[in-house]
Amino acid sequence: MMTKKTIHTLDTPTLLLDLTILEKNLDEISLITKENKINWRPHIKTHKSIEIAKMQLERGACGITVAKLEEAEVMALGGINDILIAYPLSSPPKLERLKALTAKAKITIAIDSLAQAEKVNEAFSGASLLPVWIKVNSGLNRCGVEVDEVVELAIQISMLPYLQLTGIFTHAGHSYAAKSLEEIKEIAYREAKSVVESANACELVGIKIPHRSIGSTPTFKYGAAITGITEIRPGNAAFYDMCQVGLGVAEASQCALTVLASVVSVKKDRVIFDTGSKALSLDQGAHGNKSVVGYGSVVGHSEMTIARLSEEHGVALLHSDTTLTLTDKVQIIPNHACVVANLFDEYTILRNGIVIDNWPVDARGKMK
Structure with a gap:
């Protein structure tokens, strides 16, 4: 009889x-889209896994979203x-790769911008029509055109x-920088409004816009219910993390991803783990998120805060006595799951605390 392998x-x-938690998170997103009769196009930059992307498609996702061309190449190779x-490609090498990819998916x-559109159009001269979506700036002030510029660009x-x-x-x-759920709801409303108003304005001049899509894990549950939206693209909601817990969007029990660490040293005022910045990252929240404390949450050990990371050391300061001793193992919920997944070659898959499989992080390090 084979012995069951535990952490x-x-x-x-x-x-x-944790496969059970992952499945529950995906089922919840799927249910929200069905209740609101909209599509689901999850962002895979969180998990970077062909296996998980297929789990999402099996639950009704219409397709996937990626951040980088190289991620798209990996996913297409995996049969998606x-x-x-969701990125404005324009350089000649990338547009050549993009043309090759359109033959596979x-x-x-x-x-x-018009400048980018013209470059893409020139690259696809003589090829099949390339579907494109205009990205609107709804307040992040990164890429995206302003709402009052959309119609001109669409024309x-x-x-x-x-x-x-x-x-x-x-x-x-x-x-991610919101101070309350009420503020998140207000951002969700403005996010959806920017897309719906832009699409409606385009249709008034005769340009049909069938796809009206919003993203963001903090806002998707609220934006999904707004009339005129046809699609949501949450990524982090597959796993959740301490940023989402800090925002009040999720509970720690919904966090599917953890990093297993060992105690390598115990001192009077601190415990040192073998998980430094190469395992947990130095990320303390995206886009101004200030809701997290430390560099991850040690499950079941509220007596400590991971206060410092060097490359191979995670230093947790003690607020009270701890039961941890040398070689003990703990699970740490990361602050930002998307970044941490990109630091590892594979997931160790658990069901009820038992190791059942290993899945590759297929698109790890795919940045081009």
């Missing part, structure tokens, strides 16, 4: 993924055939022979 038998640091690249890309794109404008989208990443 206590694993070496560290190890990236753990409807991909939004349905690819849609983001457009946020200009409609005159380019090798591009087909089919959608408008945005990402309210500034919701």
Whole structure:
């Protein structure tokens, strides 16, 4: 009889993924989209996994979203055939790769300027029509055109022979800096409004916009219910993390991803783990999030805060006595799951505390 493998038998640091929690998170997103009769196009930059992307598609996702062309190439190779690249591609080498990729999957890309649109159109001269979506700035002030600029850009794109404008989208990443759920709800409303108003304005001049898409894990539950939205693209909601817990968007019990660490030293006022910045990252929250304390939460050990990270050391300061001793193992919920997943080659998959599989982080390090 084969002995069941538990986390206590694993070496560290190890990236753990609780399959039961992951499935519950994905089922919840799927239910929200069905209740609101909208589509779901999850952002895979959180998990970077073909296996998890397929789990999302099995639960009704219409396709996936990626941040980078190289991520799209990995996912297409894995058999996923409807991909939004939510990034404004324009350099000649990338556009050549993009053309090659469109032979393997349905690819849609983001457009946020006429200059970019013209470069893409020129690159696709003589090729099949490339679907494009205009990215609108809904308050993050990163990429994206302003709402009052959308119609002009849409008209200009409609005159380019090798591009087909089919959608408008945005990402309210500034919701990560919200101070309350009420503020998150208000950001969700403005996020959806920026897309719906832009799409309606385009349709008034005869340009049909069938896809009206919003993202952001903090806002998707609220934005999904707003009339006129056709699609949501949450990424982090597959795993959740301490940033989402700090925002009040999720509970720690919903965090599917943890890092298994070992105690390598115990001192009077601190415990040192073998999980430094190379395992937990130095990220303390995206886009101004100030809700997290320390560099991850040690599950079951509120007596400590991970206050410092060097490359291989995680230093947890003690607020009170601890039961941890040398070689003990703990699970740490990371601050930002997306960054931490990119630090490991594979997930160790758990079900009820038992190791059942290992899955590669297929698109790890795919930045081009």
